[in-house]
Amino acid sequence: MMRRSFRERFSTNRGALAGLIILAIVVLAAIAAPLLFPGDPLDIVGRPLTEPFEDWRFPLGTDRLGRDMLAGLVHGARASLFVGLVAAIGAILLGILIGAVAGYFGGWTDESLMRLTETFQTVPGFILALALIAVMGPGVVSVAIAIALVSWTGPARITRAEFLSLRQREFVAASRILGQGHAHIIFREILPNALAPIIVLGSVIVAAAILIESALSYLGLSDPNRATWGQMIASGRAVFRSAWYVSAIPGFAILLTVLAVSLVGEGLTDAANPRTGRR
């Protein structure tokens, strides 16, 4: 009953549905990239700066080196989505772990973990990400790790708050009396009950991770041998007086993807809290 009405509430939300459709297209394009555009998207395949719709072989035109924009866009979806998702999942898992331990044990454990959380919130995330990449060296993996390490504080705070309110409940006391270990109580008893708000926050984290990834790869700190949306925007900078579409198109791709993630997140939030819904 509850499950059905949740799905109903989500599917009557036009924005959420639109987001879901856009997201499905992007994900499919990312998965099918090697089939749709076999070969390296960084290969030169045509006359440089062919404008969009000018040549049917390159529907979105070519960049200043003659690389197919559409192929770059589709392959870029792989990198951007992959890094965004991996970083977001890493951040959420790390946040859950730290927040759960802090909220469950309380006392000085909580105190010191919260000081750590505050520290990560005090240092501007993007600057810390730069420092982490400087230490690890540029690349896709460092970018994903750096984003995860600057994004876990939100999930940690929410998880801690949930654990603080749940740990006094009777079902927790019951399993303690049954002699269950701390790990069992944290992950099997409390966590499932604390998960809803964390998942809702998840869409915000994914959206932010995709945006940070695009900025980092725009600055050239990701893998230079891989097509990413940020790197495509950067490569358009050199010609944007004459051919602004080279930077414009991948930017639209980022915008649409992040918008889709946000819309789906909104839909989840509204469906989960029918009363506060559209406020």
Added chain:
Amino acid sequence: MSASPDRRRGAAGLFAGRAFVLARRRLAQALPVILLVLVGNFLLLKLAPGDAVDAYIAAIGGGDAGLVAKLRADYGLDQPAIVQLGLYLWKILRLDLGQSLSLGQPVLTLILERLPNTLLLMASSISLAFGLGIALGVAAARRAGRPEDTAIITLGLIVYATPGFWLGLMLIVIFAVKLAWLPVSGIETIASTLTGFERILDIARHLVLPTVSLALVYVAIYMRLMRAGMLEVYGLDFVRTAKAKGLTDDRIAYRHVLPNAILPMVTMLGLQFGTLLGGSVVIESVFSIPGIGRLAYESVIGRDLNLLLGIVFISALLVITVNLIVDLLYARLDPRIESA
């Protein structure tokens, strides 16, 4: 329940009484955070491939083993890690952030030189985000559920999804290249002889596009928060009383609801400052503004970890300072907040 006396003493009251207690408490809380930032910096220095001496030897083009060993001993790099940490903290305590290898100047000098440009960009962006965000939020809340409200919300979602650096590039294409209304980059006209008011105007013109690019995401955030806050206050009993008294809609919105909804926004201002400062890295790079954001980017490219960690430390101090100011402001605006 009466307003505390130091509220009436004007600006001097800010540093007296409970505000002073609050400031002291906040500073005491900030100390462990500052210490942790420094320990983190030290860890990153240790984790980086090669130490400061390696980097220095590479920068001067090589040196023999004797020189390397002497330098290591001089900097205490032959000591155990915990002693090195102590030396590092002692150095920072004397405000010695070391030298920048790529730019050949003291790190602190470089940062202080670039800081005003960044602070200028921060101040203009926060003003725009706060002002426009609140105006749009109030407008949306007063028309909740109507098409105008939906339009503002949708616009907010689109703006929130727009990468700031890309928006900056597109704004440059439209307003600087095609229309030629505003300058393409920089903080002021290079080698100009402008002085006084004309120079201020010149800098302001240079700041328009970077400010919009940096602030627009926060306009969307503040708009949403303000709208939600207004709707929450609209549901409270005293608003119903005001309506029952026969007050006009405008008066209820601006005199009764707005002042109550605006307070939590002040706290958000402090919380968002760090992200805003991080965002300045890429915006300053797009617009070639010589601030600490672009300095951070240049230090990554120049493999200048010491400079980068100096920026990490100073930006953390900035965030703490801004949050302290916001807390004091909040305590002043809302007499219900005690120092507890």
